Amino acid sequence: MKNLVILVSGSGTNLQRIIDTIDNGEISDARISMVVADRECYGLERAKKHNIENVLIPRGKNFSSELAETIPANTDLIVLAGFLSILKPEFCEKWNGKIINIHPALLPKFGGKGMWGHHVHNAVIEAKEKQSGATVHFVTSGIDEGEAILQKSFEITEDDTPETVAEKVHLIEYEIFPKAINKVLNNIPI
Numbered sequence: 001m002k003n004l005v006i007l008v009s010g011s012g013t014n015l016q017r018i019i020d021t022i023d024n025g026e027i028s029d030a031r032i033s034m035v036v037a038d039r040e041c042y043g044l045e046r047a048k049k050h051n052i053e054n055v056l057i058p059r060g061k062n063f064s065s066e067l068a069e070t071i072p073a074n075t076d077l078i079v080l081a082g083f084l085s086i087l088k089p090e091f092c093e094k095w096n097g098k099i100i101n102i103h104p105a106l107l108p109k110f111g112g113k114g115m116w117g118h119h120v121h122n123a124v125i126e127a128k129e130k131q132s133g134a135t136v137h138f139v140t141s142g143i144d145e146g147e148a149i150l151q152k153s154f155e156i157t158e159d160d161t162p163e164t165v166a167e168k169v170h171l172i173e174y175e176i177f178p179k180a181i182n183k184v185l186n187n188i189p190i
């Protein structure tokens with residue numbers, strides 16, 4: 001049984017999807033051993049509702065060292081599911097190949113510092129992009145630069161707004177995130 005630690009900052013609908021797909025067997029032979037949040041958020045409440053060990057480490061001076069101490073040594077995969085703090089290079093190196101993130105755009109486009117949530121969708125609409133989508137990728141010290149594991153796109157229509165793009169991206173995330181987690185846990189080549 002593989003141990004997943006999920007890091008969240010927001011509403012945690014992707015966390016919920018991971019919980020549900022572990023329950024229904026889409027993600028096989030895995031459990032969530034802990035949910036870590038960097039702020040009070042609904043993602044933390046979801047963990048509590050499902051009796052998953054949960055830890056709040058508020059952002060600030062000691063965040064990185066506390067996070068490093070909190071992650072259990074037997075963790076097989078650290079999953080960033082709407083997690084907005086930047087991880088230190090030492091942390092990324094220690095867990096190299098064992099941290100993945102979901103990003104709400106088609107990386108390498110619309111990634112990097114400040115590109116999260118609605119900022120991404122606003123930028124996509126502003127740039128009159130024809131497509132958007134979601135990417136699951138390995139986490140390295142370069143923000144949103146690690147190797148892609150799975151990516152899926154959709155066509156943007158003339159009626160789309162940042163809000164409708166966000167909804168469409170979320171649906172794609174719910175589809176590719178469990179698949180990407182399975183892929184990494186079972187060492188299936190990218």
Ligand code: GAR
Pocket residue numbers: 009010011012013014015043081082083084102103104115116117120169170173
């Ligand atoms: C997701 O769309 C995820 O891709 C994005 O935050 C949202 C979290 O939603 N992550 C980033 O922007 C990270 N750069 P959720 O809390 O409902 O899962």
